[in-house]
Structure formats: structure tokens, C-alpha cells
Amino acid sequence: xxxxxxxxxxxxxxxxxxxxxxxxxxxxxxxxxxxxxxxxxxxxxxxxxxxxxxxxxxxxxxxxxxxxxxxxxxxxxxxxxxxxxxxxxxxxxxxxxxxxxxxxxxxxxxxxxxxxxxxxxxxxxxxxxxxxxxxxxxxxxxxxxxxxxxxxxxxxxxxxxxxxxxxxxxxxxxxxxxxxxxxxxxxxxxxxxxxxxxxxxxxxxxxxxxxxxxxxxxxxxxxxxxxxxxxxxxxxxxxxxxxxxxxxxxxxxxxxxxxxxxxxxxxxxxxxxxxxxxxxxxxxxxxxxxxxxxxxxxxxxxxxxxxxxxxxxxxxxxxxxxxxxxxxxxxxxxxxxxxxxxxxxxxxxxxxxxxxxxxxxxxxxxxxxxxxxxxxxxxxxxxxxxxxxxxxxxxxxxxxxxxxxxxxxxxxxxxx
Amino acid sequence: xxxxxxxxxxxxxxxxxxxxxxxxxxxxxxxxxxxxxxxxxxxxxxxxxxxxxxxxxxxxxxxxxxxxxxxxxxxxxxxxxxxxxxxxxxxxxxxxxxxxxxxxxxxxxxxxxxxxxxxxxxxxxxxxxxxxxxxxxxxxxxxxxxxxxxxxxxxxxxxxxxxxxxxxxxxxxxxxxxxxxxxxxxxxxxxxxxxxxxxxxxxxxxxxxxxxxxxxxxxxxxxxxxxxxxxxxxxxxxxxxxxxxxxxxxxxxxxxxxxxxxxxxxxxxxxxxxxxxxxxxxxxxxxxxxxxxxxxxxxxxxxxxxxxxxxxxxxxxxxxxxxxxxxxxxxxxxxxxxxxxxxxxxxxxxxxxxxxxxxxxxxxxxxxxxxxx
Numbered sequence: 001x002x003x004x005x006x007x008x009x010x011x012x013x014x015x016x017x018x019x020x021x022x023x024x025x026x027x028x029x030x031x032x033x034x035x036x037x038x039x040x041x042x043x044x045x046x047x048x049x050x051x052x053x054x055x056x057x058x059x060x061x062x063x064x065x066x067x068x069x070x071x072x073x074x075x076x077x078x079x080x081x082x083x084x085x086x087x088x089x090x091x092x093x094x095x096x097x098x099x100x101x102x103x104x105x106x107x108x109x110x111x112x113x114x115x116x117x118x119x120x121x122x123x124x125x126x127x128x129x130x131x132x133x134x135x136x137x138x139x140x141x142x143x144x145x146x147x148x149x150x151x152x153x154x155x156x157x158x159x160x161x162x163x164x165x166x167x168x169x170x171x172x173x174x175x176x177x178x179x180x181x182x183x184x185x186x187x188x189x190x191x192x193x194x195x196x197x198x199x200x201x202x203x204x205x206x207x208x209x210x211x212x213x214x215x216x217x218x219x220x221x222x223x224x225x226x227x228x229x230x231x232x233x234x235x236x237x238x239x240x241x242x243x244x245x246x247x248x249x250x251x252x253x254x255x256x257x258x259x260x261x262x263x264x265x266x267x268x269x270x271x272x273x274x275x276x277x278x279x280x281x282x283x284x285x286x287x288x289x290x291x292x293x294x295x296x297x298x299x300x301x302x303x304x305x306x307x308x309x310x311x312x313x314x315x316x317x318x319x320x321x322x323x324x325x326x327x328x329x330x331x332x333x334x335x336x337x338x339x340x341x342x343x344x345x346x347x348x349x350x351x352x353x354x355x356x357x358x359x360x361x362x363x364x365x366x367x368x369x370x371x372x373x374x375x376x377x378x379x380x381x382x383x384x385x386x387x388x389x390x391x392x393x394x395x396x397x398x399x400x401x402x403x404x405x406x407x408x409x410x411x412x413x414x415x416x
Numbered sequence: 417x418x419x420x421x422x423x424x425x426x427x428x429x430x431x432x433x434x435x436x437x438x439x440x441x442x443x444x445x446x447x448x449x450x451x452x453x454x455x456x457x458x459x460x461x462x463x464x465x466x467x468x469x470x471x472x473x474x475x476x477x478x479x480x481x482x483x484x485x486x487x488x489x490x491x492x493x494x495x496x497x498x499x500x501x502x503x504x505x506x507x508x509x510x511x512x513x514x515x516x517x518x519x520x521x522x523x524x525x526x527x528x529x530x531x532x533x534x535x536x537x538x539x540x541x542x543x544x545x546x547x548x549x550x551x552x553x554x555x556x557x558x559x560x561x562x563x564x565x566x567x568x569x570x571x572x573x574x575x576x577x578x579x580x581x582x583x584x585x586x587x588x589x590x591x592x593x594x595x596x597x598x599x600x601x602x603x604x605x606x607x608x609x610x611x612x613x614x615x616x617x618x619x620x621x622x623x624x625x626x627x628x629x630x631x632x633x634x635x636x637x638x639x640x641x642x643x644x645x646x647x648x649x650x651x652x653x654x655x656x657x658x659x660x661x662x663x664x665x666x667x668x669x670x671x672x673x674x675x676x677x678x679x680x681x682x683x684x685x686x687x688x689x690x691x692x693x694x695x696x697x698x699x700x701x702x703x704x705x706x707x708x709x710x711x712x713x714x715x716x717x718x719x720x721x722x723x724x725x726x727x728x729x730x731x732x733x734x735x736x737x738x739x740x741x742x743x744x745x746x747x748x749x750x751x752x753x754x755x756x757x758x759x760x761x762x763x764x765x766x767x768x769x770x771x772x773x774x775x776x777x778x779x780x781x782x783x784x785x786x787x788x789x
Binding site for chain 2: 134135136146150153154157163166167215217218219220221222355356358359373375376377378379381385386387389390391395396399400
């Protein structure tokens with residue numbers, strides 16, 4: 001290798017790189033002496049032979065950095081490699097960990113916290129590059145509790161004063177959908193259930209966008225919405241064979257965990273689709289329900305922008321309560337209308353309110369605003385009021401006796 | 417400087433336009449030159465011309481200029497502040513620090529918060545007046561305009577002892593200054609007032625009983641006490657009226673939680689101290705201090721939290737994977753708000769009731785901006 005390396009035996013400069021059993025070696029082409037041999041050399045000799053040694057592998061770093069920090073940095077690098085992140089992410093995550101380590105609060109934290117800190121640094125790096133990594137994934141990898149993780153994450157963001165962007169929903173859809181094992185036939189996946197990846201991805205993305213527009217995503221964990229959307233997209237691409245498959249069965253055969261809220265999200269999404277279907281003339285006559293609407297998801301998604309605009313209208317909480325009152329009064333009339341048959345049903349349904357589900361649910365009884373209390377804080381306190389909280393001497397004696405008896409009972413060893 | 421020259425260029429058109437609107441009152445002695453008055457008027461007009469409607473309290477310090485000058489008015493400080501600038505026509509030494517350069521949302525809010533801070537500084541003793549006044553129990557609906565206008569005016573005249581009583585009279589007795597204000601000041605001062613009052617839900621206070629306590633004895637002699645030294649090193653005591661809970665430590669310090677108002681918290685703390693006294697300890701009642709106040713309210717419309725976190729990134733934290741609400745850390749006043757998609761808002765971290773009201777009035781216009789999807 002050109003560049004001034006000399007063979008220690010014969011002194012020639014003709015060194016070539018050769019690999020012996022997949023271990024790269026520098027060999028002198030004149031006398032055959034092996035100059036460097038992969039890991040079986042010292043950094044000193046390596047550097048002498050113009051092989052660059054990264055700082056993290058040399059002993060220089062070890063002297064300045066404490067052992068626990070070294071361990072943490074190693075964990076950061078390992079986590080990045082396990083997640084198969086691009087190499088630039090590793091450097092950024094390491095930099096964050098080092099920056100965090102400069103704070104005394106972090107240095108003095110427990111090992112569990114430091115472990116979780118590793119995950120936080122990687123998460124922040126991924127978020128800043130729009131790489132869709134969920135906290136659930138990191139907690140599973142680190143065997144950490146989500147509560148501990150959330151506390152450490154919020155503290156770290158505040159401490160370093162970072163601007164962490166939100167989770168990118170589109171990227172998450174792509175990554176999550178690709179993890180479903182439905183794109184090739186296998187013993188567990190019948191032929192009818194296999195689906196084309198691109199078609200499913202695009203339809204899932206459209207469904208998730210629809211959910212976002214209709215307030216089903218704000219304030220909720222993003223993953224169950226995507227699970228429900230993936231399921232609906234998959235079903236709608238071949239409804240005749242797939243309508244019989246339930247959400248739980250679907251996740252099982254796709255080898256993906258079913259998050260608990262996914263079934264509720266599924267119902268909410270179907271309700272939105274049903275509302276939209278009522279606006280399409282050729283679907284009104286079909287009197288769709290939650291199962292049959294799946295067959296028409298393709299059409300609904302194609303016209304989703306118009307349909308959402310016509311099917312829903314802006315509303316506030318007051319409008320919602322007024323609506324409920326009107327609905328209650330109009331209930332009798334509606335029954336009369338439906339008995340008249342089709343002509344009434346031809347008219348498109350009046351727009352429903354576009355509100356988050358928590359605002360659409362029947363309101364709990366509004367607790368009355370507390371009466372304006374006239375307490376001044378300086379009133380006199382009657383003795384009787386205080387005495388109601390004190391035990392009489394007789395009660396004290398009884399209580400002590402009861403306590404002693406209780407302790408005696410627990411301290412007596414069980415006769416075997 | 418560019419801004420000022422731009423104003424100058426508009427002067428011609430401004431003058432032409434201003435003939436349509438009622439003239440500022442020239443009757444009555446004005447505290448300063450016509451020139452400085454003109455410059456202030458131009459500033460206002462130029463800001464009004466801006467795309468984003470300017471935030472009202474920014475101009476409220478300027479409003480009193482059209483009133484007959486009141487010597488006891490603390491706004492004379494603003495008077496002198498602007499007077500000291502100059503009387504010549506040269507704008508270069510004009511201190512326009514209260515007008516931000518870019519009329520962006522954040523700058524406006526910071527200017528709002530800054531000017532409000534200045535107003536707040538002037539009214540230090542007004543603990544009752546600092547409560548959002550809805551004078552004489554007026555309805556929020558129809559009476560909103562007059563009541564909030566008078567309340568905002570009372571906000572401005574804290575130095576006056578009878579300001580709250582006098583402001584309605586002022587509104588009636590001086591119709592001409594009032595009529596001339598309205599076109600100049602943007603409509604926002606009245607319409608921005610939310611009309612919603614946050615309800616206090618919890619008050620945490622501490623008091624020093626100033627004597628060492630025997631927790632075992634307290635737990636033995638008091639019916640309403642629980643003491644589990646292995647779990648927590650304090651007695652947990654509860655009383656029914658006001659419904660509160662207290663943590664009593666052996667050092668004599670006590671924490672009282674659960675009250676719905678400052679007075680109730682104080683009364684409850686006194687009751688706990690009296691109970692400890694009756695148990696035979698020489699308890700006193702020193703350094704009663706309210707440590708935290710929590711309030712909540714409902715803005716009655718849904719909020720796009722994703723949008724809010726994008727525009728107010730430096731204050732907000734929204735992690736739907738962890739918590740369904742958005743955590744907004746307001747700087748002035750230092751309050752943390754939890755904002756939910758349903759429009760419910762929880763405010764916490766206040767030491768004074770006024771901080772909660774102020775924080776809500778600050779956040780309400782921001783939330784209204786996210787009303788439409």
C-alpha cells in the first residue's frame with residue numbers, strides 16, 4: 001500500500017493488502033512478512049503502519065471518559081445498530097448522550113435511568129430526522145417501563161432545551177404496514193389473504209389521512225389508528241373473501257401485536273365512512289351498515305375530500321347539545337318518515353358535526369358551578385367541631401387494646 | 417428606521433383617510449405636543465394596516481391619551497416615557513421599543529405580555545381588583561361589552577381608588593372621547609375578552625406549627641388521622657368542612673390540600689392547627705403560604721393540537737404516545753397549561769388567582785386561532 005509504510009523485516013515499501021480467511025492483512029510483497037493483522041495488533045503499531053484507528057477504539061478516549069459514560073455510549077451505538085439506523089444518526093445520538101452527561105443530575109442518576117436515557121437520545125435523533133420510531137419499540141428493546149421512559153424523556157428535552165418534532169405519521173404508516181406479513185403466501189397466510197404491498201400502503205395512507213381530518217388522531221396514540229386503517233384497507237381490497245376475518249385474526253396472521261384501542265378506532269373509522277357514504281346517491285339506496293360499507297371504501301376514498309366537506313360541518317360543543325335536543329324532539333317525526341319509505345331517504349342526510357369523539361359522546365351531567373363561598377378564612381372555629389375529630393379516652397383505650405391484639409395475632413407463629 | 421419612513425410615506429394617505437373617521441379630540445388640554453400625538457396616531461394606523469389584527473392590550477396604554485389627563489393616573493408614566501423622546505419632527509430618537517419590528521404572532525404576544533406585565537407592576541396591592549371583575553353581577557352575554565370594557569379600563573386605572581365605580585360613569589359622561597376612541601383602537605380589546613372564568617379546583621398551602629410533634633400520639637388520639645411510618649413519614653389527616661387533606665410532619669410543618677379557594681385553605685389549615693393544639697401540643701400558625709393553585713375551564717370548541725405545537729414549539733410539548741393533552745409552559749405568567757382536544761384547559765402552577773386568569777386570557781386568543789380545522 002502506497003504511503004510510506006515499511007516492512008519491519010526487510011524494510012521494503014511494497015506492502016499489499018491481502019485477506020487471509022476474511023481477515024484483512026498488510027503483507028510485504030518482498031519477504032512475505034505480515035505487517036498488520038486485523039485485531040491482533042496494537043493501535044500504536046497500527047498507526048505506525050498508517051492504519052487509522054478511530055478515537056473510540058483507541059485508549060485515549062477511555063482515559064477521559066468515565067466507565068459508566070463509556071458503557072452508555074456503547075449502548076447508544078448498539079441500539080442504533082440494532083435498529084439499523086443510518087450511520088449519521090449514531091454520531092448525533094452519541095453527541096446528545098455526551099451533552100446530557102455533562103449535567104450533574106444525569107451523572108448522579110440511577111443505572112436504570114441511564115439505560116433509559118440511551119433510548120431517549122436515540123429517539124430524539126430519529127425524531128429530528130423524521131425517522132418513525134415509536135416509544136413503545138424503544139421500551140420493548142430496552143426492557144424499560146413506559147412511565148420511567150416518559151419521565152426521563154420529558155426531563156431530557158427540558159434539560160437540553162431541544163425542539164423535538166412530532167412523530168411523522170406518513171413515515172410511520174409506511175414502516176408499520178411493511179412489517180405486516182401479508183405480502184407473500186405462507187402456511188399461515190392463505191392465498192386469498194395475500195395482498196400487494198403498494199396498493200395496501202397507498203390505501204392505508206389515505207384512510208389515515210381521513211382519520212386525521214375527522215379528529216380521530218389528535219390526542220390519541222397513533223399506532224392503533226394505523227392498525228385499524230391497515231385492516232380496513234386490506235379488507236376493502238378483496239372484501240368478498242376477507243370480510244369474514246376479524247381484526248384479531250388479521251393481526252395474528254400478519255404476525256403483528258394488536259394494540260388494545262385498535263378495535264375502538266376501527267368502529268370510529270367505520271362510523272365516519274358510513275356518514276360519508278350517506279352523501280353518495282348510489283350508496284344511499286343500499287342502506288349500508290358497518291360490514292357492507294367496507295366494499296365501497298375504494299369509492300369513498302376516491303371522493304373523500306368532497307364527501308368530508310358535505311357530510312360534516314364545523315361545530316362547537318353548544319351546537320352539539322342543541323343538536324341532541326333537536327334530535328330528541330325530532331325522533332317521533334323521523335320514525336314517521338321512514339315508514340313512508342324511500343322518497344324521504346333519497347335526500348342526503350343533514351351534515352353531522354365534525355368533532356372529536358370525546359365531544360360527541362353524551363355529555364355527563366354538568367356539575368353545577370360551586371356556589372360562591374363566603375368563607376373569609378378568619379372565622380372562629382367552634383370547639384365542638386374540633387372535638388368531633390378526637391377520640392374520647394375510652395375510645396383511645398379500646399383502640400390501643402385492639403391494636404395490641406391485632407399485633408399479637410400476627411406475631412404468633414403458625415402452629416405446624 | 418425603515419418602518420418610520422414607511423409611516424411617513426403613508427402620512428399623506430393617512431391624512432386623507434383620517435378625515436373620514438372622527439377626529440381625535442383637540443378639545444381639552446393635551447399633555448403633550450401635537451406632533452408626538454400625531455406620531456402616535458400614525459403608529460397605531462400603521463399597525464392597524466397590518467394583515468394580522470393587532471392585539472388590543474398593546475394599544476391600551478395608548479388609549480388614555482385621548483382622555484382628559486388625570487394626574488393620579490399611573491399611565492402618566494407612559495406619557496412621560498413617550499414625551500421624553502422628543503418634540504421635534506425627527507423620528508430617529510423615537511423609542512418604539514414597545515412596537516415590535518415584525519408583527520408576527522409571537523412578537524405580538526410577547527409585547528402583549530410585556531405591556532400587561534408593566535400594567536401589572538403598577539397595581540401591586542389590588543388583590544381584589546386583580547380578580548377578573550364582572551361588576552354588579554352582569555350577565556356574560558349582553559352585558560359583555562360594557563362590563564369588559566369597564567373591567568379593562570379598571571385594569572388600566574389601578575391607581576384610582578374608586579376606579580371601578582368611576583369607570584362606568586366615565587363611559588356615560590364622556591361620550592365624545594369614547595366615540596373617538598372606537599375607530600382608532602381596534603375592536604379587539606372588547607371582543608378578545610373571553611368571558612370565561614376558570615374555576616379553581618385545588619389549592620395547596622403550607623404552614624408551620626412551630627413545635628415538634630409526636631405523630632404516634634396524634635394518630636392514636638385523632639379519629640381522622642392515618643399514620644403508616646413504613647410507607648410515609650407523616651400523618652394524613654382529613655376534615656369534612658372544608659373538605660381537605662393535610663400532611664402533618666413531625667417537625668411541625670404541615671401541607672394542606674384540596675381546598676377550592678384561598679380562604680377555605682386558610683380556614684382548613686387553622687382547623688388542623690386547632691386539632692393539633694387540642695391534642696396537647698403548643699401549635700402556632702406561622703408562615704401560612706399558598707404554594708400552588710389549580711384551575712380548569714372549557715373553551716367549548718375543539719382544538720387542533722398538532723397545529724398548536726407547530727406554531728408554538730418553544731412553549732408546547734405534545735406527545736400523544738404519552739399523554740393526550742398538550743403541555744403549554746407559559747412564560748409570563750409562569751403557568752403550565754394542559755390543553756385537550758375537547759377544548760378543556762387545566763391551568764396549574766399559580767401562586768395567585770390573578771395568574772390563572774391572566775394565563776387563560778393569554779391563551780384564549782391563541783386557541784381561537786386553531787378553532788377551524
